[in-house]
Amino acid sequence: MAASVESVETGTLPAPRPGPPPWVAMYHSVGDCSDDPYRITVTPERLGRQLAWLRRRGLRGVSVADLLAARARGRGQGLVGLTFDDGYADFVTGALPLLRRWDCGATLFVLPGRLGGDNAWDPLGPRKPLLSADGVRRAAAEGVEIGSHGLTHVDLTRADDVALKAETAESRALLEELTGTRVDGFCYPYGTVDARAVEAVREAGYAYACAIDPGPLTGPHALPRVHVGQNDTAWRLFLKHRLHRLRRRPVEGT
Numbered sequence: 001m002a003a004s005v006e007s008v009e010t011g012t013l014p015a016p017r018p019g020p021p022p023w024v025a026m027y028h029s030v031g032d033c034s035d036d037p038y039r040i041t042v043t044p045e046r047l048g049r050q051l052a053w054l055r056r057r058g059l060r061g062v063s064v065a066d067l068l069a070a071r072a073r074g075r076g077q078g079l080v081g082l083t084f085d086d087g088y089a090d091f092v093t094g095a096l097p098l099l100r101r102w103d104c105g106a107t108l109f110v111l112p113g114r115l116g117g118d119n120a121w122d123p124l125g126p127r128k129p130l131l132s133a134d135g136v137r138r139a140a141a142e143g144v145e146i147g148s149h150g151l152t153h154v155d156l157t158r159a160d161d162v163a164l165k166a167e168t169a170e171s172r173a174l175l176e177e178l179t180g181t182r183v184d185g186f187c188y189p190y191g192t193v194d195a196r197a198v199e200a201v202r203e204a205g206y207a208y209a210c211a212i213d214p215g216p217l218t219g220p221h222a223l224p225r226v227h228v229g230q231n232d233t234a235w236r237l238f239l240k241h242r243l244h245r246l247r248r249r250p251v252e253g254t
Contacts, residue, residue: 147185
């Protein structure tokens with residue numbers, strides 16, 4: 001529908017209508033899940049079956065940046081976002097070969113302040129090694145979008161102003177220096193988000209940010225995601241994909 005004469009003459013356009021939220025899957029580690037108290041790990045075998053399920057249904061996993069760009073052009077149908085949080089070292093060995101096999105893209109959210117370290121923020125363990133700088137560069141060279149998960153994995157809703165800026169702006173600068181490419185995506189550690197954290201991420205220059213269930217804050221800088229784990233068989237994935245639009249708030253600007 002064309003804009004009204006009044007809106008054109010005054011230099012404004014009608015506000016865009018909210019659209020259905022993009023379907024973005026949230027993964028973490030890909031490896032041995034025998035000791036997995038936080039349920040953050042899927043085996044390579046399970047991930048392979050999940051990617052195969054997507055492809056059988058005519059869906060293709062892509063990075064969040066590619067998903068949002070396609071939606072902006074009206075070509076997002078059939079695309080789903082694949083995200084991997086924390087930057088575990090097993091992404092290169094467990095996930096990358098399967099993404100290549102099934103012709104899928106992904107976004108990897110890493111912690112530039114913990115490169116080569118481990119998931120020390122998880123008190124119950126087990127300790128999982130994180131990618132080194134070389135590992136992050138290797139993933140980027142394979143076409144994986146690199147985004148920030150903050151500097152050190154702290155809850156931004158509890159961070160003071162200095163820490164908040166470091167976790168958002170400083171982490172972005174470090175990743176851009178590391179990869180030599182623009183970093184557009186951010187992911188809130190623990191999925192926790194409030195209006196102050198959203199504003200800090202926006203001011204740091206990110207084009208989008210991923211949360212889990214941001215409620216009324218849902219938007220380009222607080223995108224909802226769906227947890228995908230070891231127990232998600234084809235039937236569970238079908239239900240999660242089908243119910244996503246019904247359970248999530250409409251999103252403007254995506």
